[in-house]
Amino acid sequence: MTDTPDPAQPAPETPDTAKPGKSHGRLSVRASLKPRDLMEEPLHVKDAWRARIITLFPDAFPGILGLSLTGKALDLGLWALEPIDLRPFGQGRHLNVDDTPAGGGAGMVLRADVLDAALTVAAQGTPRDRNRWPLIYLSPRGKPFNQAMARRFAACDGLTMLCGRFEGVDQRLLDHHDIEEVSLGDFVLTGGEIAATALIDATVRLLPKVLGNQASTEEESFSDGLLEHPQYTRPAVWNDLPIPEVLTSGNHAAIAKWRHAQAEQITKTRRPDLWQAYLRRKA
Incomplete structure (x- = not known):
């Protein structure tokens, strides 16, 4: 005897049909790459500043961003957080997202075709103008992140961040999409998730009403x-x-x-x- 599919249950999503990952915010619900409990899903205010994060570890978010003032602002819908799980875009039976470096060497490199598919999903509903919606790869070789950059990002509609892992990302992807590389400092992390958290925190606190006292950011x-x-x-x-x-x-x-x-x-x-x-x- 075989199980009969429950018509009340939605079909599982695939990278071809998936939309950006679950949103942490208020007033709208977005499709995600994995099942979720809509009773617990925060909602999203229309036109709120948004951060989309392509990562192999979507459960790392919101993390500390869900606490204190940034967490309160997230619950109030002053900004929204949308992690996008990279794994479902992987290739083959095991959904591989990386491969060995061309020319040899240690470690693995994230594949351009896999990341391109994820970026296509992440771009849905976002402006094409990079001045309104930056596309960022968190990398130790990038331009150093500073307060001026945080102010620039806060003035945008939102941004998309790519969190690297292993030995990095296929250069062809970075060149093809003209991705802006940003560094948190002269040191190396195991991945971009911690850097993404820091960048978002520094940016979100500059959004109107997040801190409550604008003088705090001025002094x-x-x-x-x-x-x-x-x-x-x-x-x-x-x-x-x-x-x-x-x-x-x-x-x-x-x-x-x-x-x-x-x-x-x-x-x-x-x-x-x-x-x-x-x-x-x-x-």
Whole structure:
């Protein structure tokens, strides 16, 4: 006796019919590459800023992004997160997504044909203008990520990120799609998921209403090219160390002057590169 398919159950999706992965947000439901519980599925506000992430580990998201202020903003629909599982786009019986490097060498390289299929799905419903919707590959050889880049991404409609694994991605894919490579720093991670999380956090916190107090983003490190001034809070004296007197004076002009001087000194001492750039802008 064979099992009869339940007509109430939808047919499983394939890469040919799949749409971008599950959305973490409010007010709309999107198709995903794997079954999900719609009772637990966050909804998505129309026109909210969106991050689409092509990854072999979709369950890594939202992770820490689902907590604190970014998590609250996610629940309120101020932004949306759409992981896309790369595995279903794999080739052959075992859904292989990688192969050995041409010319020999250690490790494996993510295949161009597999990634191209995933990017086709990820592009559905997104603007073709890269100024409105950047396409990013997280790579240690990319342009260093900084606050200016976070502000640029926050001003877009959203972005798509490709999380690498193994020895990287077939160069032909990067060239064909003119993918922007972005680096989190001069070090190597086992994959792009942690870097993607950091990039999204730095970007999402700049979106309107996410932090609640816009002044927070205006006064912090890098907002004016300087590192942030020192911060203090209660108790007024701790371990015989008092809060600097100027901060408790109530003189807001003096406080602002002190903080700016501290920011300049810290930047000059700790980040000579930023200090020189700051001086050039002032000149």
